[in-house]
Amino acid sequence: xxxxxxxxxESGLAKVRAAIRAGQYQSHTAGLGQGFLQANLAIMPxxxxxxxxxxxxxxxxxxxxxxxxxxxxxxxxxLGADIxxxxxxxxxxxxxxxxxxxxxxxxxxxxxxxxxxxALGCSFTFENAVQQAGIPLWHIDNNKxxxxxxxxxxxxxxxxxxxxxxxxxxxxxxxxxxxxxxISRHYPLAHGAPVHWGDPAEIGIDNLESPDWGDAAPQVxxxxxxxWACGVTPQxxxxxxxxxxxxxxxxxxxxxxxxxxxxxxxNYQTDTHFKGE
Amino acid sequence: xxxxxxxxxESGLAKVRAAIRAGQYQSHTAGLGQGFLQANLAIMPxxxxxxxxxxxxxxxxxxxxxxxxxxxxxxxxxLGADIxxxxxxxxxxxxxxxxxxxxxxxxxxxxxxxxxxxALGCSFTFENAVQQAGIPLWHIDNNKxxxxxxxxxxxxxxxxxxxxxxxxxxxxxxxxxxxxxxISRHYPLAHGAPVHWGDPAEIGIDNLESPDWGDAAPQVxxxxxxxWACGVTPQxxxxxxxxxxxxxxxxxxxxxxxxxxxxxxxNYQTDTHFKGE
Numbered sequence: 001x002x003x004x005x006x007x008x009x010e011s012g013l014a015k016v017r018a019a020i021r022a023g024q025y026q027s028h029t030a031g032l033g034q035g036f037l038q039a040n041l042a043i044m045p046x047x048x049x050x051x052x053x054x055x056x057x058x059x060x061x062x063x064x065x066x067x068x069x070x071x072x073x074x075x076x077x078x079l080g081a082d083i084x085x086x087x088x089x090x091x092x093x094x095x096x097x098x099x100x101x102x103x104x105x106x107x108x109x110x111x112x113x114x115x116x117x118x119a120l121g122c123s124f125t126f127e128n129a130v131q132q133a134g135i136p137l138w139h140i141d142n143n144k145x146x147x148x149x150x151x152x153x154x155x156x157x158x159x160x161x162x163x164x165x166x167x168x169x170x171x172x173x174x175x176x177x178x179x180x181x182x183i184s185r186h187y188p189l190a191h192g193a194p195v196h197w198g199d200p201a202e203i204g205i206d207n208l209e210s211p212d213w214g215d216a217a218p219q220v221x222x223x224x225x226x227x228w229a230c231g232v233t234p235q236x237x238x239x240x241x242x243x244x245x246x247x248x249x250x251x252x253x254x255x256x257x258x259x260x261x262x263x264x265x266x267n268y269q270t271d272t273h274f275k276g277e
Numbered sequence: 278x279x280x281x282x283x284x285x286x287e288s289g290l291a292k293v294r295a296a297i298r299a300g301q302y303q304s305h306t307a308g309l310g311q312g313f314l315q316a317n318l319a320i321m322p323x324x325x326x327x328x329x330x331x332x333x334x335x336x337x338x339x340x341x342x343x344x345x346x347x348x349x350x351x352x353x354x355x356l357g358a359d360i361x362x363x364x365x366x367x368x369x370x371x372x373x374x375x376x377x378x379x380x381x382x383x384x385x386x387x388x389x390x391x392x393x394x395x396a397l398g399c400s401f402t403f404e405n406a407v408q409q410a411g412i413p414l415w416h417i418d419n420n421k422x423x424x425x426x427x428x429x430x431x432x433x434x435x436x437x438x439x440x441x442x443x444x445x446x447x448x449x450x451x452x453x454x455x456x457x458x459x460i461s462r463h464y465p466l467a468h469g470a471p472v473h474w475g476d477p478a479e480i481g482i483d484n485l486e487s488p489d490w491g492d493a494a495p496q497v498x499x500x501x502x503x504x505w506a507c508g509v510t511p512q513x514x515x516x517x518x519x520x521x522x523x524x525x526x527x528x529x530x531x532x533x534x535x536x537x538x539x540x541x542x543x544n545y546q547t548d549t550h551f552k553g554e
Contacts (some may be wrong), residue, residue, distance in 0.1 A: 050327045050393075053334075054345050058355055060542050068331050070435070078335055078433060116327075156355060156544065158347070185541060188465055192541055264462060264469055265337050267433065 008032055016256060021087045026105050028252035029090060030124065030140075037189070037259040037266065039066050039079070039119035040231040041089060041249040043107075046071050048243055049116040051159025055237060056120070058156035062165055062233035064189045066259070066266035067119035074111060076119065078267050080258035085117050091250035098242030103250055110247065122231050122254060123168060125190035125261050129183050135176050138217050145252070146170065147211035148230050152204020153195065155233060160241035166232040167195060169208065171223035180226060189266055197226040213251075285309055293533060298364045303382050305529035306367060307401065307417075314466070314536040314543065316343050316356070316396035317508040318366060318526040320384075323348050325520055326393040328436025332514060333397070335433035339442055339510035341466045343536070343543035344396035351388060353396065355544050357535035362394050368527035375519035380527055387524065399508050399531060400445060402467035402538050406460050412453050415494050422529070423447065424488035425507050429481020430472065432510060437518035443509040444472060446485065448500040457503060466543055474503040490528075 003019040005027060011019075013033040019025040029038060044052060049071070056063035067079045076083040086108045094102045094110065104110075123146070127137055139146045146168045153165040172180050177197055185193035196203045208225060209216050213232060238246050249255065258268035280296040282304060288296075290310040296302040306315055321329060326348070333340035344356045353360040363385045371379045371387065381387075400423070404414055416423045423445045430442040449457050454474055462470035473480045485502060486493050490509060515523050526532065535545035 046327070050323070050330065050348075053327065053330050054347070057330075057342055057345050058544070065334055068334050070331070071327075186463075188541075264465075267335070 005032075013256065013258070017088055020090050021084070023105055026090045026253075029254045029256055030252065033256040035261055037066065037257045037261050037263065038122050038124050038254040039257060040122050040234070041085070041092075041247070041255055042118045042120065042234060042238060043085070043115050043247040044238070044243055045112070045245060046114045046116050048160070048241070052118060052161060054158035055155070055161035055234070056118070058158055059165070059233065060188065061192050061195060061229035062155065062231065064121035064191060065118065066121045066189050067117075067257070069117035071116050072113040074117070076117060076255075076257070079119060079255075080268050083255070083257065085255070086111055089249050089253060089255050091253040093248045093250050095239065095243070095246040095248070097244060098239050107247055112245075119255055119257070120231055120234060121189035121191070121266070123191055123228065126184040126187040128261065129187065130180055133179065133183055135172065135180060137170055139170070139215065144217075145214035147208070147215060147217050148213040148232055149200075149205045149227075150212045150236075151227070155237065160243075161234075161237040163233070163237045163240055165195070166212070166230040166236060167203070167227040168214075168230040169211070169217065169225050169227050171217055171220055172197075172226045174222055174224050177224055177226060184228065191229045191231070194226045194228050197224055200225060200227075203227060282309075290533065290535070294365055297367050298361070300382055303367045306531045306533055307529065310533040312538050314343065314534045314538050314540065315399050315401050315531040316534055317399050317511070318362070318369075318524070318532055319395045319397065319511060319515060320362070320392050320524040321515070321520055322389070322522060323391045323393050325437070325518070329395065329438060331435035332432070332438040332511070333395070335435055336442070336510065337465065338469050338472060338506035339432065339508065341398035341468060342395065343398045343466050344394075344534070346394035348393050349390040351394070353394060353532075353534070356396060356532075357545050360532070360534065362532070363388055366526050366530060366532050368530040370525045370527050372516065372520070372523040372525070374521060375516050384524055389522075396532055396534070397508055397511060398466035398468065398543070400468055400505065403461040403464040405538065406464065407457055410456060410460055412449065412457060414447055416447070416492065421494075422491035424485070424492060424494050425490040425509055426477075426482045427489045427513075428504070432514065437520075438511075438514040440510070440514045440517055442472070443489070443507040443513060444480070444504040445491075445507040446488070446494065446502050446504050448494055448497055449474075449503045451499055451501050454501050454503060461505065468506045468508070471503045471505050474501055477502060477504075480504060
């Protein structure tokens with residue numbers, strides 16, 4: 001039996017994860033498990049893991065690394081007490097040689113002893129903080145997908161991973177831009193401060209009305225386009241790298257962790273507690 | 278001819294680096310190249326690099342990763358326009374099988390094609406910010422080394438790397454502690470917010486008068502001991518791991534980068550600039 005989004009939205013994290021693990025919920029995770037950090041996913045053979053980790057370190061705004069598994073271990077033990085990455089994400093995209101070959105809801109059959117899992121922070125955290133400051137976000141209020149663009153900004157390459165930075169765009173009232181920059185800078189695990197605001201052409205974007213992904217947002221008088229580094233960047237880099245096998249989350253269908261959304265470090269057990277000898 | 282500390286303290290970054298590269302300056306770097314990020318160093322064979330990178334990701338407060346080289350490439354191209362890690366640090370400690378075997382001023386002869394360089398943020402950045410807020414720091418004002426302690430806090434292990442967290446301690450006036458926590462939290466690449474303040478026994482430290490490294494600081498009425506995660510933590514983890522070869526900076530003798538001390542991301546070319554197609 002399918003569990004509905006509206007049922008789960010009122011539920012605690014344990015119920016949400018149980019429904020996903022059981023395959024009863026296979027849809028997007030926006031607004032679910034409120035208060036907990038959500039993450040993008042990239043799973044690849046160990047042979048590529050060091051280069052991918054370097055790519056994330058060199059491009060921390062599009063690729064904010066929040067968790068890395070041990071090789072071959074599907075349990076994400078820094079992100080939660082019982083997170084099995086093979087079952088605890090609503091939907092996965094499976095790529096072979098750089099091509100999407102299928103979308104599945106469980107990757108137990110695909111698991112290999114040489115796989116390494118990377119969890120990357122997403123924009124939900126800073127969006128919540130911006131909304132709490134009283135600044136409305138069009139795509140959330142209208143149940144749309146944020147518009148995303150392939151910018152002219154080059155990422156710093158590492159091994160086979162490279163490419164242009166993908167950015168997401170939100171219109172912000174001109175007199176609130178400085179505040180939005182300040183707020184989002186405090187969330188380095190959620191893409192940090194914007195990479196640009198104002199004229200899109202300055203970062204190589206021609207037309208705000210035709211995003212490369214997501215829905216076009218209506219221009220409003222007195223609003224400025226503000227651009228953040230986007231988690232689609234590593235997905236594009238991974239596709240271009242043409243790895244023999246790579247598994248990502250299906251866009252919007254994220255891993256929900258046990259880490260507080262506002263945690264300083266991405267560990268569900270804060271690293272500052274001494275439990276006695 | 279030796280270049281003196283006092284000469285270099287008034288010099289720009291280019292002169293400082295040239296003196297270090299030429300072997301004319303082989304001493305500590307505190308206060309040199311002001312305004313630029315300094316970094317701890319760990320150089321090891323690629324076979325251990327993925328696990329060490331996981332150790333840093335899992336323990337970001339003691340091990341804030343600010344740069345990682347390509348395998349076998351001694352140029353730290355994200356941290357500066359011309360940083361050669363073989364010559365641009367005043368002094369290096371060379372470990373074989375976990376034991377310190379020598380301290381040298383140039384590692385060109387030791388360089389191997391399988392080496393990976395890790396640069397880790399250090400405390401100088403947040404210390405400058407704390408001082409600028411008008412809060413004095415005893416060890417700096419008295420030209421001492423900050424007291425450091427092996428705490429009871431366990432790091433999160435990764436491969437051969439594990440062990441207790443080393444913390445540094447600074448006494449702070451009781452009514453400024455909240456401010457100091459807030460300030461340092463803004464510098465995740467410089468160890469972030471303190472891991473503890475108040476009773477040392479709560480993090481397994483018996484006696485503030487006998488630090489494991491550095492100089493004991495005098496207790497002052499109305500001051501509270503505040504503990505930050507310390508960059509000695511990865512050094513201890515590396516020693517315990519007993520790698521066949523590992524090269525670190527000699528404590529206090531850091532890499533000075535081209536990255537602004539207050540940069541959001543550790544790249545000397547900000548990643549937000551679009552230079553045109």
